[in-house]
Structure formats: C-alpha cells, structure tokens
Amino acid sequence: MRLQSIIQNIREKNSFLCVGLDSDLDRLPISFNKDLNGIVDFNKAIIDATADYCVAYKINTAFYERYGSKGWKALEKTRKLLPKTHFLIADAKRGDIGNTASQYAEAFFNHLNFDAVTVAPYMGRDSIDPFLSYKGKWAIVLGITSNPGSADFQKVPTVDGLKVYEKVMEKAVLWGSADQMMFVCGATQSEELSRARAIAPQHFFLVPGIGHQGGSLKEVGERCLNDNVGVLVNSSRGIIFASSGRDFQEAAAKKAADLSNQMAAYL
Amino acid sequence: MRLQSIIQNIREKNSFLCVGLDSDLDRLPISFNKDLNGIVDFNKAIIDATADYCVAYKINTAFYERYGSKGWKALEKTRKLLPKTHFLIADAKRGDIGNTASQYAEAFFNHLNFDAVTVAPYMGRDSIDPFLSYKGKWAIVLGITSNPGSADFQKVPTVDGLKVYEKVMEKAVLWGSADQMMFVCGATQSEELSRARAIAPQHFFLVPGIGHQGGSLKEVGERCLNDNVGVLVNSSRGIIFASSGRDFQEAAAKKAADLSNQMAAYL
Numbered sequence: 001m002r003l004q005s006i007i008q009n010i011r012e013k014n015s016f017l018c019v020g021l022d023s024d025l026d027r028l029p030i031s032f033n034k035d036l037n038g039i040v041d042f043n044k045a046i047i048d049a050t051a052d053y054c055v056a057y058k059i060n061t062a063f064y065e066r067y068g069s070k071g072w073k074a075l076e077k078t079r080k081l082l083p084k085t086h087f088l089i090a091d092a093k094r095g096d097i098g099n100t101a102s103q104y105a106e107a108f109f110n111h112l113n114f115d116a117v118t119v120a121p122y123m124g125r126d127s128i129d130p131f132l133s134y135k136g137k138w139a140i141v142l143g144i145t146s147n148p149g150s151a152d153f154q155k156v157p158t159v160d161g162l163k164v165y166e167k168v169m170e171k172a173v174l175w176g177s178a179d180q181m182m183f184v185c186g187a188t189q190s191e192e193l194s195r196a197r198a199i200a201p202q203h204f205f206l207v208p209g210i211g212h213q214g215g216s217l218k219e220v221g222e223r224c225l226n227d228n229v230g231v232l233v234n235s236s237r238g239i240i241f242a243s244s245g246r247d248f249q250e251a252a253a254k255k256a257a258d259l260s261n262q263m264a265a266y267l
Numbered sequence: 268m269r270l271q272s273i274i275q276n277i278r279e280k281n282s283f284l285c286v287g288l289d290s291d292l293d294r295l296p297i298s299f300n301k302d303l304n305g306i307v308d309f310n311k312a313i314i315d316a317t318a319d320y321c322v323a324y325k326i327n328t329a330f331y332e333r334y335g336s337k338g339w340k341a342l343e344k345t346r347k348l349l350p351k352t353h354f355l356i357a358d359a360k361r362g363d364i365g366n367t368a369s370q371y372a373e374a375f376f377n378h379l380n381f382d383a384v385t386v387a388p389y390m391g392r393d394s395i396d397p398f399l400s401y402k403g404k405w406a407i408v409l410g411i412t413s414n415p416g417s418a419d420f421q422k423v424p425t426v427d428g429l430k431v432y433e434k435v436m437e438k439a440v441l442w443g444s445a446d447q448m449m450f451v452c453g454a455t456q457s458e459e460l461s462r463a464r465a466i467a468p469q470h471f472f473l474v475p476g477i478g479h480q481g482g483s484l485k486e487v488g489e490r491c492l493n494d495n496v497g498v499l500v501n502s503s504r505g506i507i508f509a510s511s512g513r514d515f516q517e518a519a520a521k522k523a524a525d526l527s528n529q530m531a532a533y534l
Contacts, residue, residue, distance in 0.1 A: 022367070062363060062370035068343055068378045072336035093363050095387055096329060097414040100289070103329035111335045120362055122389045122409055124416020142389055147364040149391020156434055157426045164431060167423055 001087050001115045002136055003179040009055040010229050014267055015260035018056035020236030022063050027241050029248040036074040043078045046240050049249040053256035056087040056232050079112050088115045095120035101130040109134045116140050121168045125175055132176050139181050143169050143196055146186025146209030169199045178202035187215025193223040205231050211238030221266035268354050268382045269403055270446040276322040277496050281534055282527035285323035287503030289330050294508050296515040303341040310345045313507050316516040320523035323354040323499050346379050355382045362387035368397040376401045383407050388435045392442055399443050406448050410436050410463055413453025413476030436466045445469035454482025460490040472498050478505030488533035
C-alpha cells in the first residue's frame with residue numbers, strides 16, 4: 001500500500017487505529033472452540049466488528065507460530081480474511097544477515113502478501129535492506145519500544161550524546177524513505193516520543209502500548225502527529241479481549257469506536 | 268541438553284562443529300525434487316553424512332518460513348530427523364515483549380523441542396527472560412554478529428567506554444548463567460572476539476562466519492576457547508552445498524571431517 005493511500009484512509013475514517021490480532025487461544029471468548037479453527041473464527045468476528053473504525057490490522061506472528069505449521073496455517077487463513085482496504089502488518093520482528101533477511105521478506109511480502117513487517121535493527125543495514133526492495137511494501141523498524149526492557153539497551157547513551165535508539169533512527173532514516181519505512185515507538189515513552197519525532201519528522205510511527213501497557217493517546221497525539229498524520233496507534237488486547245462473554249463483538253466494536261473518536265480530535 | 272553433556276560430546280568427538288541447515292530450495296543438488304519434500308530428503312542425507320563429525324545442528328528458520336505453513340511443516344519433519352545425541356538450535360533470532368516472547372519460547376522449546384533458540388537483545392531483559400525459564404533449554408543471545416551491518420549499532424561506543432554489544436553481553440551475563448545462555452559472536456570479528464570473551468569468560472559462544480563469510484577457525488580457536496571449550500563453530504553453506512552434484516553427501520562429509528580435524532588441534 002502506498003503512503004498516500006494510508007493517509008487518505010486515515011482522513012476519510014478520521015481514525016489512525018490499528019487493531020492487533022494477538023489472538024491468544026487461551027483467552028478466546030467462551031463461544032469459540034479452543035483450537036486453531038477457533039482462532040480463525042474469532043479473528044473473522046473481530047475483523048467484522050472493527051473494520052469500520054480502523055485503518056490497519058497487525059498480526060502478532062508469535063501467537064500463531066506457537067502451534068507450528070498448524071498455527072502458521074491459521075495465520076494464512078487469517079491473512080485471507082483481512083480486507084484489502086486496510087494496511088496489513090506482520091508483527092514478526094525479524095532480523096538476520098542479508099541472505100536470511102531476504103527469505104523472511106519473501107515469506108511476509110510475497111507468500112503472505114502483507115504490506116509491512118516489523119524488523120529488529122540490532123544486526124544493522126544489511127538485515128533491513130532486503131525489506132526495502134519491494135515496491136509498495138514497508139519495513140517497520142524498532143525504534144523505542146513500549147516495554148520495560150527498552151531501558152536496557154535502547155536508552156543507553158552513546159558518546160555523541162544520542163541514545164542507542166536515536167542512533168538507530170538517525171541511521172535508518174538514511175536507508176529508507178518515508179514511503180517505505182516506519183518506526184515502532186511505544187506510547188509509554190512520553191519524553192522519547194518527541195525526540196524520536198525530531199529525528200524522523202516525516203516517517204510514520206507505529207505506536208503500541210496504549211491500554212494494557214499504560215501509554216496514553218494524548219501523549220501520542222501531542223508529541224507524534226505530523227502534517228501527514230504520521231501515526232498508527234495499535235491496540236490489541238484492549239479491543240479483542242474487551243469482553244470474554246457472548247457480547248465480545250459489541251465490546252470490541254465499542255472499544256475501537258471509542259479510540260477512533262478520541263483520535264478524531266487530533267485530526 | 269545440559270552443559271556437561273555438550274562439553275562431554277565435544278571431548279568425545281574431538282569436534283565443536285555445528286552444521287547449519289540453511290537448506291535453500293534453489294540450491295538443492297540436482298538429484299532432489301525442487302519442493303519442500305526435496306528439502307526434507309536433502310536434510311536427511313546431510314544429517315546422515317555429517318552426524319559423526321559434529322556435535323550440534325542449527326536450523327535457520329527463515330529458509331522454511333519462506334514457504335509459510337508448508338515450510339513450517341518441512342521444519343517440523345526436519346526436526347524429527349535430528350539425532351537426540353546432538354545439541355539442536357533453532358536459529359530464529361526472535362525478540363519481543365514478555366507475553367509475546369513466551370509464545371516464541373513455547374514454539375521452539377515445547378512444540379518443536381529444540382535445545383536452544385537464538386534471541387535478539389534490542390528489546391532488553393523482558394524479551395529474553397521467557398527463554399530462560401525452561402530447564403535444560405538455552406537462549407543464545409546476539410552479541411557481535413558476523414555481518415557487515417554489525418558495525419552500524421553493535422560497535423557504537425557508549426559513554427562508559429564499552430561498545431553497544433559489550434553492554435549487551437555485560438548485562439546479559441547477569442540475567443542468564445553459563446548453563447542456560449550462550450552468545451552469538453561472529454568469526455569475522457577478530458579483535459572483538461577477545462573483548463567478548465573477557466566479558467563472558469564462562470559462557471559458550473555460537474560462532475558463525477567461517478567459510479563463505481570469511482572468518483577463520485584459527486582466530487576463533489585462539490581467542491574464544493576456554494576451560495570448558497566454550498565454543499560451537501557453525502558452518503552452513505560451506506558444508507551442505509559443498510557440491511551440487513551427485514557426490515554432495517561425500518563432499519559434505521569431507522568438509523565436516525576437515526573442519527572437525529582442524530578443531531581437534533585446539534582441544
């Protein structure tokens with residue numbers, strides 16, 4: 001999907017919401033089979049309930065991979081249920097040397113036809129480059145993540161006054177333009193969000209961490225938006241597991257609509 | 268597999284060789300079907316040819332994942348072919364927040380029953396911890412990798428005089444002991460190998476990068492060995508694609524035996 005289409009979808013829907021399908025089998029509502037078909041059926045119900053309120057879907061590959069080839073089959077089935085109108089992200093956080101990264105790019109861009117893959121930057125440029133050679137596809141590079149462990153290495157100060165995550169973003173913006181690269185920047189990182197935006201003024205940020213992890217939409221709205229919106233905010237558990245009862249679809253739709261309404265204030 | 272078993276296997280075989288099954292379908296010898304069954308048959312032939320000369324096998328998940336659920340099925344079949352006598356590594360380089368990392372740990376330790384998984388450290392402690400809670404299982408954390416991109420972030424100097432990869436290793440040795448954690452340290456990084464060993468004197472290093480990538484076994488032998496051997500050296504393409512003809516099995520066995528003989532000199 002092209003940058004202009006992403007922006008246009010956001011403007012038309014007045015929403016920059018991404019719904020995350022972290023579909024943990026152990027947490028499916030009571031009405032679903034506790035198996036991989038149950039996950040796919042649940043995903044379909046969640047997609048139906050939320051598609052009007054979001055512009056993107058993000059699949060967390062781990063929750064499928066946990067079950068090996070059968071889990072990957074459920075991932076493939078879920079991918080086919082996702083609407084073409086939405087920006088589709090494989091949250092896989094892959095990262096390896098060039099010839100191996102190329103294989104991962106083939107898996108997610110070609111075999112599964114996602115628009116974007118999240119990519120871990122630790123191994124440097126040749127681990128990211130293979131994801132940048134597909135037209136209309138995106139590498140979403142980890143910048144400053146939402147979890148407590150982000151303090152361990154990402155925030156370590158380097159000799160030239162920048163933290164490690166700032167070095168990552170500063171170099172990465174030279175490798176991938178704003179129409180092929182985004183950054184993961186966690187909503188829990190209030191101060192760092194402004195620094196990240198200063199380093200990458202044009203690039204979109206994929207922002208996890210609101211809801212369950214404690215980040216606020218207000219911080220993101222105030223610190224991250226740019227002239228092209230520049231932000232996709234993800235919510236996973238807060239939406240898809242809003243209720244474990246028979247009303248889970250209404251509850252998910254309501255949560256998505258609420259977030260979308262809050263987002264409209266910043267657009 | 269326990270640390271003592273790894274060391275004992277190395278002493279008995281006089282070899283610290285790990286054979287990497289980066290079984291690229293496009294490079295299979297002419298006698299194999301160019302499909303996923305061909306990959307599994309090829310892996311079986313390679314395992315039969317090399318098992319006597321190595322103590323570990325490493326599966327590069329990307330070369331299977333490229334084909335989605337069918338590729339993962341081939342990975343599962345290959346896993347079942349691997350001998351229990353060997354240390355079995357999933358080279359997956361996963362890394363995500365705690366609840367997601369737990370899913371990956373389940374995939375590789377429980378579903379696939381590997382002994383070890385390679386793990387990317389960028390997201391910090393809570394992305395590594397879930398891999399350390401399985402008895403007899405191992406997290407192999409990326410330290411200083413073999414590829415050119417290792418210069419981009421891993422070698423960035425931090426304010427306290429250590430490079431980023433040294434900070435990673437310095438912290439990680441406090442999180443995982445030498446009987447549950449190893450580090451990836453590339454053979455191409457001659458000077459850094461000594462620094463890495465100084466920071467983690469007790470931990471095993473998984474060393475890629477000899478052969479195709481240009482690293483030397485001599486450097487590794489001189490800079491990395493410790494009292495408990497402390498090193499597994501991986502070779503993938505150099506062994507499994509030593510010949511593309513009908514003699515590929517003999518060629519692979521010969522390459523593995525050659526490396527194993529060179530290793531014996533350091534034991």
